[in-house]
Amino acid sequence: MSSHQHLDNGMRWRIVERLEAGQSQVQICREFNLTPSVVCNLWKQFKDTGYIERKPRQGRPRATTPTEDRYLSIIARRNRVLQLLSSPVTCMQPQEPVYQGGAVGPEFILMDDNARPHRALLVNEFLESEDIRRMDWPARSPDLNPIEHVWDALGKLHLATPLLEPSRK
Numbered sequence: 770m771s772s773h774q775h776l777d778n779g780m781r782w783r784i785v786e787r788l789e790a791g792q793s794q795v796q797i798c799r800e801f802n803l804t805p806s807v808v809c810n811l812w813k814q815f816k817d818t819g820y821i822e823r824k825p826r827q828g829r830p831r832a833t834t835p836t837e838d839r840y841l842s843i844i845a846r847r848n849r850v851l852q853l854l855s856s857p858v859t860c861m862q863p864q865e866p867v868y869q870g871g872a873v874g875p876e877f878i879l880m881d882d883n884a885r886p887h888r889a890l891l892v893n894e895f896l897e898s899e900d901i902r903r904m905d906w907p908a909r910s911p912d913l914n915p916i917e918h919v920w921d922a923l924g925k926l927h928l929a930t931p932l933l934e935p936s937r938k
Contacts, residue, residue, distance in 0.1 A: 785812070788815075880903075
């Protein structure tokens with residue numbers, strides 16, 4: 770979200786009225802505590818179109834209201850670690866949720882792709898503190914990307930398929 774406030778239409782009309790009355794843009798900037806570009810752009814827009822309303826913006830409309838945003842924020846702060854005790858399985862949930870650690874065995878070896886975020890000092894310190902060994906991989910290795918194997922198999926299948934000649938009648 771933008772870090773600055775947008776001018777409401779009442780403020781825009783007051784600025785335009787003062788500009789039409791002959792007040793300078795610099796005086797208006799000081800009076801309303803605005804940057805010169807805001808006043809200049811508003812005046813230019815008014816002279817070009819005769820309107821002062823903001824143009825419609827692109828982008829997806831908000832799915833939540835400000836009230837809902839505040840409520841979600843309160844819930845998130847209240848319970849930072851949500852625990853899955855028991856819930857029915859739906860299409861949006863995994864069939865067998867992992868409740869706690871234990872998804873790895875004693876001889877666990879981490880395979881990552883050597884990307885910078887995975888090699889950050891904080892990550893390295895955590896892995897060392899948990900005694901997790903890493904397998905060496907070249908950076909951005911296609912071996913870790915399963916789709917590469919799919920494309921390879923499709924390519925081999927395609928090459929193995931004989932070309933059919935069109936039938937002639």
